[in-house]
Amino acid sequence: MEKIEIHDYSGNSGAREMSETNLTLSKIIKSGENTEEVDPVVAAQIIGVKVNTLASWRCTKKEIIPFYKIGSKIRYKISDLIAWKESKRVCR
Numbered sequence: 001m002e003k004i005e006i007h008d009y010s011g012n013s014g015a016r017e018m019s020e021t022n023l024t025l026s027k028i029i030k031s032g033e034n035t036e037e038v039d040p041v042v043a044a045q046i047i048g049v050k051v052n053t054l055a056s057w058r059c060t061k062k063e064i065i066p067f068y069k070i071g072s073k074i075r076y077k078i079s080d081l082i083a084w085k086e087s088k089r090v091c092r
Contacts, residue, residue, distance in 0.1 A: 037068065037075040046081045 044051045047065075057063040058074070065084045068075045 036078050038078060038081075040074050040076070043067075043076040043081055046078065047085050 038046070040051050040054050043065075044054045047054075054065075057065065058067065063084075065076065066080045
């Protein structure tokens with residue numbers, strides 16, 4: 001199964017929080033249950049971009065990553081994020 005590294009692009013350096021996030025994501029990915037939904041902060045970490053970039057893509061439709069909008073909350077499925085990331089893979 002794929003290992004996803006999480007980087008903190010938010011400017012916060014909470015090492016403990018980041019390691020807890022790593023553990024949670026590792027468990028989800030290893031279990032194969034990638035249907036869990038995450039907020040834009042975690043989504044950005046999974047695909048390796050800044051939260052503002054993700055927000056910009058939602059507005060401009062520059063990159064299409066499926067998401068849910070429930071009220072004012074934005075959520076992404078982990079499986080959709082992984083699929084998007086894999087679609088960007090270059091084989092030469």
